[in-house]
Amino acid sequence: MSALIATSLPLAKTSMDPGASLNDTKTEMEASYAVLKFMESFCLLSSACGMVGNGIVIWFLGFHIKRNPFTVYILNLAVSDFGYLLCIAIETVQYLMQFNVGVQFGIFLFLDLFMYGTGLYLLTTISIERCLSVLCPVWFRCHRPKHLSSIMSALLWALSFLVCGLGYISCSVSTLHNCQQILITIGVLDFLICTPLMVLSGLTLVFRVCCSSHRFKTGRLFTVILLTILFFLIFAVPLGALLLLDFWNYKFLYSPEIGFVLSCVNSSLNPAIYFLVGSYRDRQFRDTLRVALQKVFEEEVNFRGERETASAELEMTTTTQ
Structure with a gap:
């Protein structure tokens, strides 16, 4: 993230009028550094809080x-966050x-995009599987492979590593043009393929639950x-969009840094979401994070067990008759 700051400062300098004085230039540069320092400090505080929350999760x-099929994905999502x-x-x-970060920046940018991509792929898979669990409940309950979540999680980690690794190696040994082409390809995969799939699955799920004549628990x-x-x-998602625009040479002041700050907030928010949802229905916000998580995730386990027990009893009754 720090090396991206260097791309923002020249914008602040070149955007001034040709007749601007040296003092004005110095003042604007100091203001730019102050803004960047504030964003970096906020990002550091958000990251510290998010690491504690995700570590507990x-x-x-x-x-x-x-564990159930979805908590396996949530666990991997917490690891990527x-x-x-x-x-x-x-x-x-x-x-x-x-x-002086120097060469280290390339490694950390690779790790940033690796973790970011993994989270994106996991959320896309979660939304698709949750949609299938509502649209095809019989398949999901009876025919879904037992270890599918673990296998898919491993494949998604590998996919993200390969894609980002290819980008890192290409940008290290190839020309700038080839590097930009590969990074644009990664951005298209993340922003123009995975994100629409996530949105489509989420909207389908909401429409099915809200507009169906059957009541879903x-x-x-x-x-x-x-x-x-x-x-x-x-x-x-703004991080992927801003980076994609940046690679296409549509540069905006502080645009990469704003994207990284927002993505830090997102990765830090998930534990708070689990806590608030686990506590909201009972209006007991004094619950510990562990109790709230237990209410969120064990509820799904218990509900699934009740459905399987009911199905077994129905089959036994049919066989007896």
Whole structure:
């Protein structure tokens, strides 16, 4: 993130009138640095809070709750958010301490995009699977492979690593033109393919639940998934859009930095969403994060168990008759 700042400062300088005095130039440069320092400090604070929240989610979902198809995805999403915030925090500290990042910037940018892409692919898969669970409940309950979530999560991590790794290697050894082409391709994959799929699945899910003549018991996890997708579209998607525009040479003042700050907010918000949804229905906001998570995710497990028990009883009754 710090190296992207260098692209913003020349804009502030070149946008001034030719007759501007040296003092005016110095004042505007100082103002630019002040704005960037504020954004970096805010990003560091947001990252610290988000790492604590996502760390608690990882600990709880990894060791203290029975997993179901969606909590496996949520666990991997928390890991990607934690990794993304950690990279951003390290870059921010380096910038604020005025360390010479040099070659390290390329590595951290690769890790940023790797974690960002993984979160995007996971949320796209979550929205599609949740939509299928409502549109095709019999398949999802009876025919869905048991370890599909774990397999898909591993494949999505690998896909993100390969795509970002290809971009990193190409930008390290190829010409600037080839590097830009590959980064634009990554941006198109993220912003013009995965994001529309996420939106389409989410809208289909909402339409099916709200407009169907049958009553669906959505539960807290349904709300969590929709809110997570909504806030990702609001806070995280602008980063991909701004970077894509930047690669196409449509540069705006502070545009990459604003995108990174918003994406930090998004990765930090998910634990808060889990807590608020887990506490809202009972109006007990004094619950610990662990209790709130338990209400969100164990509700889905219990509801699924009730449906399976009811189906088994129905089959036994039919067989007896």
